[in-house]
Amino acid sequence: MEKVVDQTLQAALEKFNALDQKITHFSSIIGLTDWDSKVMAPKKGRNVFAKATGTLRTEVFKLQVSEEMGDLLAVLTSAENSEVLDQVTKVKVREYNEFYQKSKSIPADLFQEYSILTAQANDAWEEAREKNEFAIFLPYLEKIVDYKRKFAEIYGYEDHPYDALLDEFEPGLTVKRLDPLFAELRESSVNLLERIKKSGKTTPEEVFEQSFEIEKQKEFNRFILPIIGFDMEAGRLDETVHPFAQTVTIGDVRLTTRYIEKNVRSALFGTIHEAGHGIYEQHVNPAYEESVLQSGASFGIHESQSRFLENMVGRSNEFWNYFYPHLVKYFPAQLKNVSVDGFYRAVNSVKPSFIRVEADELTYNLHIMLRYEIEKALIGGEIEVKDLPAVWNQKMQDYLGITPSTDSEGVLQDVHWSFGGFGYFPSYSLGNLYAAQILRTIQKEIPDFYAHIENGRFEVIQEWLRENIHQYGKLYTPNELIIKITGEQLNANYLVEYLEKKYSEVYGL
Template structure:
């Protein structure tokens, strides 16, 4: 066998271990009894340690070095060349992480989760603060172990979004903020243009679940290779191209957005289901990055699911499915309500225009924590200041502040920026898709989502993790990641919705 073939066998084993851990994580969020936390922490820690040690072994390094020689003559974008290149990047990063740190990260994630749940229920940051302090310390250890010639946050960004750094993200966020905040103020001056009261109506949760299942299946989510369950925080997880699962949450009020949660997670899932089978069980068999992954969930949720063509097709079906609850509500009225701009304390409830501001807030706080300029105990106060500056809202209650997100229990910093990058990249990809699909709006209005899904599969999904975010966006759109398409999109959409022009 060649060195590359031997390397693949190692990567297959490591992938299997990671996916087994993912299955345990999915179970913890859906069906595991509360008493299983300690055992689950040990199980996840053991699997993470074995996978890490197998991957960073000296023998794996020797196979990788030999494989690099074997693929040196291949085209740079070939599957084999990219597999070796990405494996080298991962191997270099992971060999810098000691096994005890890998185990600590896995164990702390399982231990921190129930503490966060209790603190969130009580609105008590002080209860979660000791675990958050450990999260910051672990993130600092990871950044130090990986190393960087720049800022510590650069190392964490590179883990998630290879090729990007803190300065680039700051520049992108500055461009967004300079256009979002003035637009938000103008929208607020015309808030009477949109009536959101229809979303206060209640519909039986099972009816909402059934309709959301029908919608995501129509979009292209393959239930033969997936399922939808309930969880406190909606998510998507993949155990392989043939088993990609989503969860959602549902309450009687339509304002809670069960449908949009399902569409969002199905966007993630369709990405995973669309990866080339040739890449299965390798480091390439996943999304390019969290930001690119989020571009797909938000593309389907917002650019498709909150668009007029979507509701031209689905609104009559929604009225029928909800047994008359919306019979006297017109399609345009419902569309406008679903796109209303209402600054909110809660990120997952944020409207399309203000969502990026929530991410910028978290980005600033994480940088301050990681670089030692902010103490964990000071997070609620810093949060309140940013909420006032960005969103114009008074200081939030405990549950509406820094305890609202599950992410800091993972435990790691640096993951939030992917959400804002997702908005930006999604708009850039959609703008390009429209040039190749000139009848896209008419196709969506007719309930035909296959052309868009096919375009995304060919240009994005199929490649898995072969390319960095910048490389992928450059290949597809001909330009680097930029704020312009998203800014044009929101200024056009909300200018029309609120009659600003």
């Protein structure tokens, strides 16, 4: 009898791995088409090609929820079989099973209605933002929230319905865990911001009001990328309006950035940020390539790697001690009266502003928490969609001390809700929290951490990140991974301390 079971299991494993590879191959191709449509595709071909990629996306979805997948998962998750699987296979089964169970739990009709709704909602949101009229978006958003509440009930949760949505972006995360983390960070950030404002001190930010030739910017961005650890033979750097990183394969990770003549910071930190995402993907264990494991652990962990490189590394004094003399060679006229210390302080300027994507390292988290609190209250039924503009503006005043004069620069600014991405925003601040905790560990294990940066020895740092984080791909859940890396659960102290220290230095508090 035993032999028969083994043969069944063996056959199931072979089929499962082949299916995993097929899905991953198709996903790689979809990744390429996404990149191409944003970076290369000529205008007139986009609509029809979007239908073509839609067909491939549908194929991937069908494979993920196919009868074959269901049968294989049933075999592989059975009590006697799941015990004998190796770790990698267990994780693959976990990943596919979660998606399968969730997708299967939503009735097909409901999912179809919801898909049509979000497509329409995106148009409505665009129009509402353009016309500065929340009422245009309101009925769509109300319906989306209704669906999301329904989905949360179907998916199930222990304490808070929002947990079911958080789990899609950060597996295992709950309101219960997030509330205290964010509360601590919010209080200290509001307080720190208050002290910065009261100090009356400023940074020489006016350096960035000058023109920086775009061709020179491009050269400089290309100059730094390989030095900070991005392998240009396993990737590209191109231009788009909204910078992003797109993985095709581990050997083909594509970054984009945006060059603005009057804002040299935009491309620079955009490139470093996306490089953080890209290096993560380039460093995944090649053994996981062509499988569902080949990507990062979660949205939050991914964001930790981009924030770490952009902020903890790229906005450090030591980073600019190394790179500033080079930057001065590219822009001698613009930088002739700016010291490296002035430049360091300028790239760390803090100023409350309305738009999240333009916010500085300190106020950014307050933008996120405002959204988190709104999402949680909406899904929990404590506020209604029609209340959003008022709630938004009140929170902006409470946390940042400013009130948007229009909804377009307030509640209507982000695309996320129009595609139903509730639970997505927290990832951004989680990234900062993870990054600061990782920084503390890396500084313990590499006491010369900042000296390496100051000397341009980024390979020492990247090797540590590869060894301790990147190589694992999706092998560990985010919670398992942060404990494995730092020896403890995520907590807010490290980011709070990091921000306190940095801004005391920058603003001489």
